[in-house]
Amino acid sequence: MRVKDKSIIVTGAGNGIGEGIARRLAEEGARVIVNDIHVAHGEKVVADIVAAGGRASFFAADVTKSQDMQALVAAAVARHGRLDVMVNNAGWTHRNRPALEVNEDEFDRCYAVNVKSIYLATVHAVPAFRATGGGSFINIASTAGIRPRPGLTWYNGSKGAVITTSKSLAAEFGPENIRVNCINPVFNPDTGLSAEFAGGPVDDARRAKFLATIPLGRFSSALDVANAALYLASDEAAFISGVCIEVDGARCV
Numbered sequence: 001m002r003v004k005d006k007s008i009i010v011t012g013a014g015n016g017i018g019e020g021i022a023r024r025l026a027e028e029g030a031r032v033i034v035n036d037i038h039v040a041h042g043e044k045v046v047a048d049i050v051a052a053g054g055r056a057s058f059f060a061a062d063v064t065k066s067q068d069m070q071a072l073v074a075a076a077v078a079r080h081g082r083l084d085v086m087v088n089n090a091g092w093t094h095r096n097r098p099a100l101e102v103n104e105d106e107f108d109r110c111y112a113v114n115v116k117s118i119y120l121a122t123v124h125a126v127p128a129f130r131a132t133g134g135g136s137f138i139n140i141a142s143t144a145g146i147r148p149r150p151g152l153t154w155y156n157g158s159k160g161a162v163i164t165t166s167k168s169l170a171a172e173f174g175p176e177n178i179r180v181n182c183i184n185p186v187f188n189p190d191t192g193l194s195a196e197f198a199g200g201p202v203d204d205a206r207r208a209k210f211l212a213t214i215p216l217g218r219f220s221s222a223l224d225v226a227n228a229a230l231y232l233a234s235d236e237a238a239f240i241s242g243v244c245i246e247v248d249g250a251r252c253v
């Protein structure tokens, strides 16, 4: 049990990568708060984890709203007595299309869900971490933040902000034993955002285009990302902060 009894929040855990992270952390002994705005999805993930013998509970919160984020952190402290790890996974993208065709509402939503959420998580979780002498943030960024493709410009920029912000927070909060790390997954064709990244249904032609850029010859899975998150959440990573783990099959273009 690599994260036994740790109190961990996973945002956007009702589906996709976040769901995979919540399941994997629970398998390794964590007490997980499954967060999402989609209540039915989040409750289903909790039911599955509990049925498998894990410990999890649901908390509905919109990560773009300060009051919601405050309540989410408070729920972890109330239910578990402490907060050890916060996985900022909830994310959103505009559909893959030329930069000038993305409207202002889409831009604002992208930055609210992907970047403002990191600000709000920091504001509300740091006091909880301080109360117990430390903690760990794991921010799900993307290869998009370091090797941007055309068509996802505003999303790419938001993930670049996640990466730089995480490194800065790691430097600032290191003296308080608060670690901040990122994970950069490459394309996963099986999540709620996949068709948006691909610019349409993930058909054979779109799959082939993405696959050609991944030397290890397959896409990332939620489990690949979850295993990296498990490491960063565990005490094995006690001296690891300010890094981005690229879970991308050596994507080089």
Ligand SMILES: NC(=O)c1ccc[n+]([C@@H]2O[C@H](COP(=O)([O-])OP(=O)(O)OC[C@H]3O[C@@H](n4cnc5c(N)ncnc54)[C@H](O)[C@@H]3O)[C@@H](O)[C@H]2O)c1
Residues within 6 Å of the ligand: 011, 012, 013, 014, 015, 016, 017, 018, 035, 036, 037, 038, 041, 061, 062, 063, 064, 089, 090, 091, 092, 113, 140, 141, 142, 143, 184, 185, 186, 187, 188, 189, 191, 192, 193, 194, 197
């Ligand atoms: N799928 C990929 O190819 C890929 C690649 C790299 C990075 N990522 C990142 O992985 C993370 C998870 O994405 P995914 O692909 O699993 O997508 P997904 O849509 O399957 O899951 C995202 C979840 O976040 C929830 N969510 C959205 N807005 C929210 C909000 N305001 N508050 C709380 N929850 C909210 C959604 O309801 C959904 O359940 C995102 O940060 C995404 O940018 C995905």
